[in-house]
Amino acid sequence: MTAPAAPPLTLYPPIEVRSQRAWSRAIRLARKKPVGAVAAIVVLTMALSAAAAPLVATHDPLATGPGQQLRAPSAEHFFGTDKIGRDVFSRIVYGARVSLLVSVTSVVIGVTSGTLIGATIAYIGGILDLVFQRLIDALMALPGIMVALALVSALGRKPEFIAIAIAIGIFPRVVRVARSVTLTVRREPYVEAAVSIGGQTSRVVLRHVLPNIFAPILIVATTSLGSAIIIESSLGFLGLGTQPPQPSWGNLIGGQARFELERAPWLIWAPGLAISLTVLSYNLLGDALRDILDPRLRGS
């Protein structure tokens, strides 16, 4: 839900000035939150290199290299090669495509549905709110990885099913946040005003409530990305993620690689580093956003 576009004839300065301001604002924020800025750059770099995987990867991720088995990291193979001579660096770059796409999709599904439901039940209240609250409590009580495992083993290992399975774990947390901030926003004078001039519930929720609960939702979404990546890669590790030989960050560590680790430890630290660095960046970014967007939580 983006904020409504600015009407054409207003007191707003022309577009060029505004975009310049956006830039200087970004730079000012980056100075104030250097760690968050670095995290944002890491996240962007990862996403870009995943999107441009064919350009970034030095080898074909599926091509086996006869005579190239279990080579240590070198200028030719940045992160060495695996048991059948595939280039680990290229497999990580291509693996990022699957892992990032699945985790982003799951967060989009979980956050969108969670926000809509959380805002709606808080706004309407009554019996609907009570029933949904119990269902959300129930979902929270189930360990996310168990639910994801059960769903993926039943539905199949397609990326879209994996994303849905992960989204179910994200959903209840978002509902809780959306619900509690909506309860606060609901009592604000501008919402009361919108209701009193006869605004329909759906219109009030979409135009007034959702834009104003955006900040806390953005924070949950960012940190959810981190846990989505952890669950996605854990599924891969347990053999229920994306089907090999297609690489994903989790299945690079699980499966056959496990038996070669003593001879080729780069098979674990290279993908492990990719996963941990990404999750770390999401968490640091989430922290920085929390500090910037929610002054009440500053320093905690």
Place this chain on the structure above:
Amino acid sequence: MDYLIRRVSLFVPTMLAVSIVVFFLTRALPGDAVDQMLIESPYITEVERDAVRKQLGLSDPLAVQYVKWVGQVMQGDLGSSLFTKRTVREELAARLPVTGQLALMALALSLSIALPLGTIAALKRDSWVDHVARLLSITGVSVPSFVMGTLVLTYLSIWFRWIPPIGYTPIATDVWRNLQQFLLPAAILGTELSASVSRMTRSSVLEVLRQDYIRTAESKGLSRGQVVRRHVLRNSLNPILTIAGLQVAGIMGGTVILEVLFGLPGIGRLMYDGILQRDYPLVQGLTLLAATVYLTVNLVVDLAYKVVDPRIQL
């Protein structure tokens, strides 16, 4: 008293919701246990499959199956595993000590790292201790336990030619062997859990430090140590308890990965095997157990507020 009744009475509808979610999650999905059971014998006809389904009660409407299941669960009957034919209760009882030990060790470790670290970080706010603690805790939540576990196992084996003894030895049989099997997974799970506890401890202690009664305590001449011990720690316990309670779900999930990785035959491993075999009486029983443990612990935590903080009127 009012609060007590309200809090306890919430437990019942939530458990009901849990049972609905668990039941439909495990059963209303395509591909049932019969297909999985007979996967070895593809030439069995659909008629014969239906006979097996009927025998297992799978051909009834879902709502009927649900009511039957809840009725059985209320009497303590969780059904039998489709594969081992043992009752789910027997399976659980056999595995519970393993997961129990792992969870308790992890929790104990987590609290003994997080409480001092979080308190010191808050008392010495913005010092290097604070920054290191923050970095440690954010790294702790960022490295997945399967990565940490695989790394530790690999490098122990490369550097020291040592791997933990295979299998499970009860602590009563051989303490040393048991500890060798449990220390690593418990340490990994414990450090992971300590991350959020130490952050919560830090912010809770910071919050308490701002209170008037702390200034009073200081101005009447108590030493820093006395203020911390008598006033700060006691008053910051509530949110810490809450977050520790909420971590029960994380512990349950964490045991799946760590038990698979370290070859411990606990509940998590049972869950994993059950899911792979679509043994849904088993999966239902285990998820129900996980949710019940979570809800019970959190109920106890909420009630324990009264003990920790007498100001709260139950």
